[in-house]
Amino acid sequence: MKGSLIIVSFFIVGIILGMTDLLPIDIQNSQWSFYTLCALMFSVGISVGNNPESINRFHTLNPGLLLLPVMTILGTLTGCLVVSFLLPERSMSECMAVGSGFGYYSLSSIFITEYKGAELGILALISNIGREVITLLFAPLMVRWFGNLAPISAGGATTMDTTLPIITRCCGKEYAIVSIFHGFIVDFSVPFLVTLFCSVNF
Amino acid sequence: MFIVIGFMFTGMLVGYLLRKRKVKFINNAITILIWALLLLLGIEVGGNKEIIKALPVIGMEAIAITIAGLLGSLIAARLLWKHFSKREKKRA
Numbered sequence: 001m002k003g004s005l006i007i008v009s010f011f012i013v014g015i016i017l018g019m020t021d022l023l024p025i026d027i028q029n030s031q032w033s034f035y036t037l038c039a040l041m042f043s044v045g046i047s048v049g050n051n052p053e054s055i056n057r058f059h060t061l062n063p064g065l066l067l068l069p070v071m072t073i074l075g076t077l078t079g080c081l082v083v084s085f086l087l088p089e090r091s092m093s094e095c096m097a098v099g100s101g102f103g104y105y106s107l108s109s110i111f112i113t114e115y116k117g118a119e120l121g122i123l124a125l126i127s128n129i130g131r132e133v134i135t136l137l138f139a140p141l142m143v144r145w146f147g148n149l150a151p152i153s154a155g156g157a158t159t160m161d162t163t164l165p166i167i168t169r170c171c172g173k174e175y176a177i178v179s180i181f182h183g184f185i186v187d188f189s190v191p192f193l194v195t196l197f198c199s200v201n202f
Numbered sequence: 203m204f205i206v207i208g209f210m211f212t213g214m215l216v217g218y219l220l221r222k223r224k225v226k227f228i229n230n231a232i233t234i235l236i237w238a239l240l241l242l243l244g245i246e247v248g249g250n251k252e253i254i255k256a257l258p259v260i261g262m263e264a265i266a267i268t269i270a271g272l273l274g275s276l277i278a279a280r281l282l283w284k285h286f287s288k289r290e291k292k293r294a
Contacts, residue, residue, distance in 0.1 A: 016244075071278035083271075099267055
């Protein structure tokens with residue numbers, strides 16, 4: 001939670017800096033954010049490649065539960081597809097690109113800003129922060145209405161870090177490994193799905 | 203567009219080659235880069251008066267997409283959960 005607050009405050013400081021024209025250079029028309037994004041993805045790659053044993057740990061998992069990340073991705077994308085009919089300003093692919101953040105707001109908003117501009121980028125930021133916050137607040141209700149797997153699916157890409165504590169509390173400790181596995185897979189799918197839905201138009 | 207994903211795969215290869223030596227600083231690097239990028243995103247949004255004006259509408263659209271995506275994934279999770287509960291009962 002503290003980490004999320006720091007990230008949001010960096011964003012707000014950025015807005016204030018942008019509004020006040022205090023900056024001596026024109027950051028908006030430069031390639032800075034693209035280079036930083038490449039550096040970020042390179043670092044993310046290193047952290048994944050450096051820990052091959054983190055993947056081996058998942059051997060103990062019930063094979064049926066391997067389907068949960070797929071259910072999360074398909075369910076989310078279907079929901080976004082349906083809601084795009086209610087949002088005349090947004091195309092189907094834009095709604096699905098935003099939904100493909102799965103709560104991973106830092107990375108998805110950065111990607112979408114790079115591909116589609118700042119307006120859809122900030123939409124993705126708000127939407128995906130919302131996903132994390134709603135999961136944290138409503139996890140107990142989700143268990144009651146949709147079963148024990150529901151908060152894990154709702155948490156999307158965040159279920160291996162920020163929402164893991166609430167998930168183990170609401171669903172039980174035995175769901176920790178499913179939750180980490182689910183977060184790992186969904187997290188990994190974010191850059192691919194966001195890129196996919198930003199590069200098509202329908 | 204795919205350049206960015208290419209960078210990730212290159213990173214994975216480098217990380218794998220270095221797996222004998224744990225690169226601990228990489229998580230700090232990721233955090234700082236994320237801060238930097240959100241600062242840049244903020245600057246871009248703040249400098250664009252049209253986006254600032256449209257913020258309430260954008261916020262509503264964002265929440266609509268969030269709720270729709272969440273409901274979709276919750277229903278999908280329920281389907282899988284029901285499927286499991288049924289199988290457990292059969293086995294019992």
